Amino acid sequence: MRRLKRLKMISPAVVATLGCAIITGWLVFSTPVHGYGNNGSFDWLLATNGLYWLKPSNHGGVTSQLGIMKYHNPLYLSHLTSQDLAIQLAIWFNRVFYSQRYFNLEFLGAVYLVLYVGSIFLFCRGLLGQRRRLRDYCLAGLVVIVLADTAFTLYFNSFYPEALAYILMIAVVGFCLYYLRYKTGNKWRMVFFTLLAALLLLTQESTSLLTLSLILMGVTFLTRSSQSMTVVVIIGLLMVGGFSANNLTRQNQAANKFQALSQGILLNQRPERAVKTANIEPQFSLLRGQAYFPNAFAASLPTDTLIQHRVMNQYDLPWLVMAYARDQQQFETLLDASATNLTLIKRQQVATVASGSTAHRQSLTTSFMLFSQSLATFFPRKYTFDCLMAGIVISVYLIDIWLRRRHHHPMGRGWLVIGLMTAVILVPVMSLFLYGMVDLASHLLMVVLSLSLGGLVLAADLMNHRLWWRWDR
Amino acid sequence: MKLIVLWRVLLGLILSIGVGSMTTVANAQATANHPANILLVYDSQNIAQHGDRTLDLVQRELTGLNLSVTTIRLSDYQSGMINNGHYQGIVTLINWPNARIKQRAFINDRRHFTGPKLHIGALLTQDEERALGKVQSQPHQQFQLQFSQQKQWLTAQKSLPIIEKSPSSGTQFGTLMPQTTRQRNLPFGIIRHNQGFLPIVVPDGVAVMATVGLMAQLFSSDVPSQKPLLAITDITPYTNVAQLHHLIKGLVRTRTPFALSVRSLDHNTELAAFYRFTRELQYAQLHGGVVYFRPPLETGVQRLTQAELTALFRRQLHQLREKHVLPIGVSAAGFWNQSLSRQQAVLSRGNHALLLPNSDIMVNAKAPWQSSKMTHSRVFTSGSVGLPLRTIETVSQPRRLLFREPTVLLLRMPTSEVAVKSALQRLRQLNVSWLDPANSSAAILHVGATHYRYEAGRYWINGVVVHDLGTKPQRHVVASHQKESTVGLNRVIVWQTKALMWLFTIIGLSLTGLLWYGWRIQRRLFRKQKMRD
Incomplete structure (x- = not known):
């Protein structure tokens, strides 16, 4: 009992924060690098942030060493998102402490880690307060299990914008809770x-x-x-x-529009019914499941003028909504x-461990995934x-x-x-x-x-x- | 009654003659089991001025003449390559004369080579000029080319290297006629002894005829002259079926035999739209048309490996066969015949191939065919050269067109009803006498365990004649709701989902009830308070 009391020297909020920090810190800084691999979306992000692949990018493992561009880059920060701020901060730290030419992915992980620990602390103080009852410690444990889940934190060592979105969401909710508890706001x-x-x-x-x-x-x-x-x-x-919804390249806007049709309303046993209501020829129901950037081969490209005229120009968002209503x-x-798919938090089909390590190429990190695994199962x-x-x-x-x-x-x-x-x-x-x-x-x-x-x-x-x-x- | 008998006799006679001539053709091709191997050396692709198209055209023309082509860039040439007796001829292609790319080892080796040599373009060496004649550059102007009673204005308007003095012992292929009558006519292609010269290679009908005629004589190819075949390209399952039907109907009405170059799908083949598409192809097959399979467009950063490409090819052909569509050969862009993996995965499966022009590439983009330094083209029984239809529209007598190599004139699938009408009008005006694919040699396609054969208008699969070509294929009807497989844990989860849904519905309903009840109590309290006041 006395030991329990001694344990209560530390407040539950600090316990939860320390727990999250240790688990995530281990994940971010362990070797080989743990993170999510490239699914093809990194290339544009790297180019706009002045980074480049040292080796041709492999769409498999995680690459931890990247090059920092030296000369003029016309794409530099051309599509500013808040993720770019985090990446630029990481590059700045990298330049100061590590190298002018090479970028180590762990710097980005470290930046995210600091932000993450801060928002977790805000969240815990807001949620748990300063009281030190047993139930508060139980809640702290629950927070660690849910928010330090590796399926979420694997994003830190990658260029997916989900990492920052995850941290900021916790921060926003944490700030609300903190304000509600202490009412200190001016x-x-x-x-x-x-x-x-x-x-x-x-x-x-x-x-x-x-x-x-x-x-x-x-x-x-x-x-x-x-x-x-x-x-x-x-x-x-x-x-x-x-x-933010329109802060996209023209290509990505077209891709979203096309896939909302081909991988949305057309995913049906009778795609022709849907297509008929727009002025789209029924043969284009064969576009079902087609991606805007096909992987290796296609009968016809969505960027083809015929498809642009006969399909892309024939429908808009209101029609899509109406088609679903019908x-x-x-x-x-x-x-x-x-x-x-909601409960399958973990990114499938990309490796989570650095390529070239002794581990299998698609080997997946499974430590500390109690929450995400049980969510996916139950x-x-x-x-x-x-x-x-x-x-x-x-x-x-x-x-x-x-x-x-x-x-x-x-x-x-x-x-x-x-x-x-x-x-x-x-x-x-x-x-x-x-x-x-x-x-x-x-x-x-x-x-x-x-x-x-x-x-x-x-x-x-x-x-x-x-x-x-x-x-x- | 007598008339009918007479017709039958006549028909029999014609058929027997046809079969007889066909067997001789087959024999002639059987003897050419080991096609002559030609080394094609080019200085540069010169993509900025579409020199890659010229290279592609030369490769396809040689393939059409049943010659195996080995292509190498001049800078990759290594000394002694042509001296080991492996090659029966050399073609030098100068694509970028301004760059003046030269290599001493090649020039030396070529001088000592005794077989037939062809030089295309400017920059002749001294020993070549000694053998062929002095070359003079003709200033920038347009010429009319005349070859075997056909005339056509050349589309290329640049300065041409011309061998002025026609040597007495040489053979001339084509005559260039200048715009003004003051100037003399000039020779186009020239053969003297075993050396040939061409000023330019362009995809204009008459120029192709002259070029191929020269090549055939120089490298002594025995491919017989034949009429061109009409092919409709760019047909995909997304093509408007009604327009396709009108086009085919129009062709059938004018008794024009034709081929369709068709891209297919490997997914969504159970949909009604795909069924309509294949019904249309079936209709074409029954009315004098043949189908050439065209492999899918390669796109994205990944390329299919040979095994994946083979599997895809097999899958798509199987889907077509299920719908009673039987392709007689493969049609692919020229570069498919230059890359080994594509060649072996797709082109090597058949003996009839339709080689289409390469599509344009951007100046800085890496062309898909630059995979290896040295490429070897495959030879087909009938490797047809695809030329856009417009290249023969300016020919003086299109009706009497006769090409030295199998030639296919390509018409893009029109994309509107009006365009279909105008395309049919164009064909009617041209009035070309077309080749009937039923009259050419047997087309064989060997895919997996299936052996397709097309000969004299009849189809065989694995040696059995196909009779049900016109019957409606059975549509594989998919159940509108595929049931999720419920096994083990999944069943528990499905059950749990349902139970939880019910639980939550009940909780929600009771909460609403409680809320309503509480509200009433509250209101009663309030009223009583009010009454007391």
Whole structure:
């Protein structure tokens, strides 16, 4: 008992942060390098950040040594995202401490690690506070199991924008929780939240789907602000979200549009039915499943003028939405398919260990994956289930909000969780409309993270009996 | 009644003559088991001025003459290469005269070589000029080329190297006629003893005829002259079926035999759209058309290995065969015949090949055919050279076109109803007498364990005549909902999913009920308070 008391010298928030830091630090700095391999999307990112492959890129293992471009690079930072800021910071540290010519991937991992540990600490302090009961330590353990899962943190040693999106999402939620617990915010709290949210929206085009969720989360801060401030923040976040959604090369926009058709609405036993309603010739139903950049061979390229004229110019987003509305069974099937992929957090089909190591080329890191593995195994694979669950959680928190207002209690975590659950409901649908069934691991990562964070907050509230006006009884 | 008998006799006579002539052709080709090997040495691809097209055309023309071509760049040539008796002829192609790329070892070896030699383009060496005559550069102007009663204005308008004095003992191939009458006519191609000269190689109908005529005589090829074949290219499963049908119908109505160069798919073949597409090809097969299989477009950063390409080829052909579409050969761009893996995976499977022009490449892009320094082309029983149809549209008498090598005139599949009409109109105006593929030698395609054969308008598979060519293939109907396989743990999870859904629905409903109930209690309290007030 005394030993237990001695253990309680350290607060649960620090325990959780240390746990996450040690596990992730080991992952980032262990040799051979652990990270996710290139799926073909790194090349553009490297070019715009002034890096290059020292050896021809292999679409398999993780490459830890890269070259830093020496001469003028016309592409340098030509498509600015917030991920570029992190990469540039890593390159700067690399130049100072390591080399002017070679870039070591672990510097990027280190930058992410520092940001990650900071946001985890913010999150834990917000969630757990300073109390040191046994249940707080249990919650801390839960936080470590969920947020230090290797499936998430393997992103740190790679150029996928998911790494920064993951960190920023934890930071945004952590900041909300921290504010709600300590109410220390001055007038800058709103600005800081908006800044974090804008950075999150700008990491890549698919995080812009979180705009609505972030606005809902922002309601936490809005109650005491002036109305004009509210309007400015909402419009600002909407504009940033809109900008980020279109911050793409023309080619990638065309690819998204094409694949929303070929790998979305056409993924059907009778693709002709869908095509008929647009002015697309029925023969083009054979485009089902075709990628915009085919891997090795194709009967005809999507960039071909014929397909550009006869297919690409014949439909737009409203038509796609209407087509799904007409064929609801198809809509449900695809959403269930994406719900199945939702729980497979880990990026499939890319290696996670440095190439050239003694390990097998496709060898996959499996340490510390309790959360992601059990999620992949036991979580129901139905979109309706996700919606039901999110709906119930939302209604629970709506009642909480209503009761608090009635009894003039201070603001609870209601809007935060509602924002997170809105992402669970809306993002799969929007991602289906905008990108089809392509790269679900990337587009739906924020959904599974929202689900996890919302679950953690709900668990904390339930354990502390904080829901439904029992907070300070 | 008597008339019918007479017709039958006539028909029998014609058929027997046809078969007789065919067997002689087959015999002639059988004797040429070991085709002459020609070394083609070029100075540069000169991609900026589309010199790669010239190189491709020369390679295909030689292949069409049943000559095996080994291609090497001048700078990669190593001393002694031609002296080991492996080659029966040499072609020197100067693609970029301004660069003046020379190599002493090659010039020496060529001088000592006793077999037939052909020089294309400028920059003749002294010993070549001694043998052929003095070369003078003709200034920039357009010429009309005349060869075997055909005339055509050449599209190329650049200065040509011309051997002015026609040597008495030489043979002339084609006459260049200048625009003004003041100037004399000039010789185009020249053969003197065992040396040949061509000022230029261009894909213009008459120029091709003259070039190939010269090559055939110089390298003594025994391929008989024949009429051109019409081929519709760029047909994919995405092609508008109605337009394709109109085009084929128009061709059938004018009794024009034709070939279709078709790309296929290896997935989505169970869809109705693919079925419609193959029905159209079936219709063409039954009405005097033949189908040439065209391998898919290579794209992206990855290239298929030979094994993968073979598997893909087999898969696509199998899909077509299931729909009763039987290709008689392969049509592919010229570079497919230059790269070993593509050649062995696809082209080596058949004896009839349609060699299409290479597509353009960008100046700095790496061409797909630059895989090795030295490339060897494969020889086919009928390696047809594909020329765009427009190259013969300016010929003076298209009706009497006769090519020395198997030639296929290519018409791109029109992309609109109007374009189909105008294409048919164009063909009618040209009035070429076309080759009927049913009259050429047997086409054999050997894929996996299947042996396809096409001869005299009939198809064989593994030695059995195909009778059901016109019957509707059975459509493989897919169940609208494929059931997920439920095994072991998966079944538990499916069950768990359902149970959880029910659980959550019940919780949700009871919560709503409670909420409503609570609201009523609250309201009652409020009312009582109000009443007390």
